[in-house]
Amino acid sequence: MPLLPLLPVMASTFSPTSAARALLPGSTSRPLFLAASASSGNRHLTFPSPYSLCFPARSSASAESNTPPYRPPGTLAGRIQPSRKGLDFRRGRFTVCNVAAPTAAEQEATASAAKETQRPVYPFAAIVGQDEMKLCLLLNVIDPKIGGVMIMGDRGTGKSTTVRSLVDLLPDIRVVVGDPFNSDPDDPEVMGPEVRQRVLQGDTGLPVTTAKITMVDLPLGATEDRVCGTIDIEKALTEGVKAFEPGLLAKANRGILYVDEVNLLDDHLVDVLLDSAASGWNTVEREGISISHPARFILIGSGNPEEGELRPQLLDRFGMHAQVGTVRDAELRVKIVEERARFDRDPKTFRESYHDEQEKLQQQISSARSNLGAVQIDHDLRVKISKVCSELNVDGLRGDIVTNRAAKALAALKGRDSVTVEDIATVIPNCLRHRLRKDPLESIDSGLLVIEKFYEVFS
Template sequence: MGTPFPFTAIVGQHEMKQALLMAAVEPRLGGVMVFGDRGTGKSTAVRALAGLLPPMKVVPGCRYGCAPADTSPCIEGCRERAGKAVIEAPVPFVDLPLGATEDRVVGSLDLERALATGEKRFEPGLLAKANRGFLYIDEINLLEDHLVDLLLDVAVSGQNVVEREGLSIRHPARFILIGSGNPEEGELRPQLLDRFGLSVDVRTPSDLGERIEIVKRCDRFDRDPVGFAADFAASEKETLDSIAKARVRLPKVHVGDDMLVLGARLCSAVGADGLRGELTLLRAARAQAALSGKKEVKAHHVAEVATMALRHRLRRNVLDDTGSAGRITRAVSELLAA
């Protein structure tokens, strides 16, 4: 496996990196949707974060990457066969191609085995491979709607259910779903976009110095990946430690009723449809507080994540040319000043 580009070596793109860190700390956020220009480091950032995380412990020989400490039974009885044996494996990073069929995604009957032995055996798909890791879909706005529906349902439930070809299979599929796309090539339906927890916009840097630094770092990495990664080893470890501490701290972070009121008033003020916005805002603010080393969510935590949690849940207002991000920023300022 090649050396991944260091996460902390990515220049700029603060909002995208922060959203990915929050998703790594709080998987229940529901994934991240990244809209932006081509060549702005979207897939690089996701791969870098997956490569940054420490190896995970798995049951040897399990095709679903089961955790040894997981008490739920595995459909293949992997723990019974392996006993107390444990191995370490990299955090999965699965890149789902646009041309993937439903069988390739969810899994299907192992035809070769069925024809050779007459035994019906399930062949796991990409969802099983992504269990406990990341599932990345580039140009998700070009993916067939029924596959996007399926992926979002599995991402929320944490289980993949297959009922076909005489098979009835249910297996764990807990992954962080990351989608990216260019709005100029088509948009996701609002109903699907709303299912993503966070949404970020990524644009080509306009600052000349920043652009030059990006080119320098990419060139250095291409010529000497190992040496380049070593230069950022300390900052990578610091980020890894921050994620690990935030995960431990997260369940203990307190959210007061005043913060719930603030979140509800904010969602009402910007006209967010449904209640998924409030729930995502709560989880994102808690994750942000945990990453900041705090034990309680404050108003500034809500303000810091509001745009990411709500921008994709607003209806377009043709009379407001500031866009959804501007409307949210204005609403936050008014509520905090009140």
């Protein structure tokens, strides 16, 4: 099979983008060769990629006729073989066909293999102490509309370990198969753009499955494109469509977005989180293309107050605030060290020893989520909650809303259908302490101020 010089493109890596760039003026590098087939009459460009490009071969008759010969980039006059999908240029058309798309079975097998090989997670039921932090996390799993948790405390107090151990307790949700936004097939507010369009067109055959709520880690060094998503220039060139490559906010939709050391996060990423947390949507403006998708997530952050304060705008977006202190009891500290040593020695056996307790917590969370809508709170209790917020000079109404939601979630967790005063007393310090105005001369903890005002109003 003879080799014919085609177009000068990058010789090290071959992709539809590089092939498309070869059709445009300005491509420079070493030549790529095209294999011509005499039997089919077409030249097939083959390279290690899930795509293939097909060009019509020039016949010998055309070479002898008055048809202009094949010319280099910038003077392309030939017609490239069209297909169902193509991008029209003034001087030609090309198409890229996906010939190696993974099937649903292959995707499921890949996910199963990744789950088996992932790093073992410390069981949530094995966390010793830190009841305030654990309660705030459980309440947000029961009712995601509470708005997330901000966990501040000393170094080495198990903040990150506790948050990541929450993965095993997350319940299943219904999602559309193959959708990168974890779209809810029943709620248009959390549907991706493609699923929403299919629903509006009357498509009732959406493939639906159940999946665990996802937890996404946001690293401090992430770029804005990785967080928000970007336009896939490769598909834009090859298929002529607005191809969006989802980022971490898309993956976290209907899930949990965890930011460790959130007080060290760059300001431009803080602005992105503020925008998404406020509207529940993420809008990407790239290359003259605008794409919006839902980004409703539970925002969980952790940090050490000695390393810096959090911006007030972002702090207000957290529904609850948990303070974590170092355990002072010597016996309890020894127990924590021994449990951690057992886990490091044999993670699988350690996790199996807490299997029953984990199952019990999962059932308790699932039951609380299903019964949350039936929980009621008396009007008098709502008035007193708002009075506490008013007398503490809490800005806005988020404190009132979050306290009501958290009290209902706690009642559901305890298996009751009505909120008591004890439920409110348990959650109100976590809902209001970070919303009080900071007084540099005040020596008392803000949580104690909330408790004092609570007993003053509710007594």
